Amino acid sequence: MTTCKIDAIELELRNGDIAQQSDIEAVVNAANAQLRMGGGVAGAIHRAAGPGLEKECRPLAPIKPGEAVITGAHNLPNLYVIHCLGPVYGVDRPEDQLLADCYRNALKLAEKKEISSIAFPAISTGAFGYPIEEAIPLAIDTITAHAGRLKSLKRIAMVLFSNRDYRAHENYLNQKFKS
Numbered sequence: 499m500t501t502c503k504i505d506a507i508e509l510e511l512r513n514g515d516i517a518q519q520s521d522i523e524a525v526v527n528a529a530n531a532q533l534r535m536g537g538g539v540a541g542a543i544h545r546a547a548g549p550g551l552e553k554e555c556r557p558l559a560p561i562k563p564g565e566a567v568i569t570g571a572h573n574l575p576n577l578y579v580i581h582c583l584g585p586v587y588g589v590d591r592p593e594d595q596l597l598a599d600c601y602r603n604a605l606k607l608a609e610k611k612e613i614s615s616i617a618f619p620a621i622s623t624g625a626f627g628y629p630i631e632e633a634i635p636l637a638i639d640t641i642t643a644h645a646g647r648l649k650s651l652k653r654i655a656m657v658l659f660s661n662r663d664y665r666a667h668e669n670y671l672n673q674k675f676k677s
């Protein structure tokens with residue numbers, strides 16, 4: 499695990515499964531517009547949460563790229579799930595703004611609910627095709643740009659499924675904060 503301090507926030511990189519972050523209050527889902535079970539993150543989250551999650555999601559769908567909505571976490575070891583619809587790379591434009599909106603809107607919802615810890619997957623970088631090298635600065639820079647204004651949030655984790663994605667995030671943090 500890599501950790502760095504940004505203002506009062508602890509930013510952590512973790513290598514693992516977003517559905518197994520038991521020390522985190524809110525986990526972020528890389529959702530589909532209908533907020534249904536899917537592959538990747540949406541599969542792992544819905545499988546672990548159980549059918550009650552899809553039921554709670556139904557009246558909140560559909561959502562648009564960049565939007566975020568919040569539900570309970572059902573059988574997940576967390577209190578909340580924040581569902582974000584990332585942009586499909588090359589289709590939903592401007593994709594950089596829409597991806598940054600996901601992180602911004604998730605942080606906004608977390609603050610509204612007075613959540614102290616949140617874990618993000620690398621939204622849009624799987625089925626939606628966003629190249630990881632382009633997604634990393636958008637994710638990290640959006641989070642760090644908001645860090646100084648966050649009141650309830652104290653810990654923000656990025657949960658990376660592959661070693662390669664973990665190392666790419668680590669390299670970016672090292673570059674950004676060296677000096």
Ligand code: AR6
Nearest residue numbers: 515516528530536537538539540542622623624625626659
């Ligand atoms: N924990 C953490 N990260 C994961 C996990 C996991 N369990 N599984 C995959 N990843 P994706 P998207 C990584 O496809 O690109 C779904 O079918 C994965 O390696 O989950 O936003 C939905 O239903 C990749 O780096 O999300 C939507 O239709 C990142 O998480 C669509 O895919 C995101 O991959 C959303 O696509």
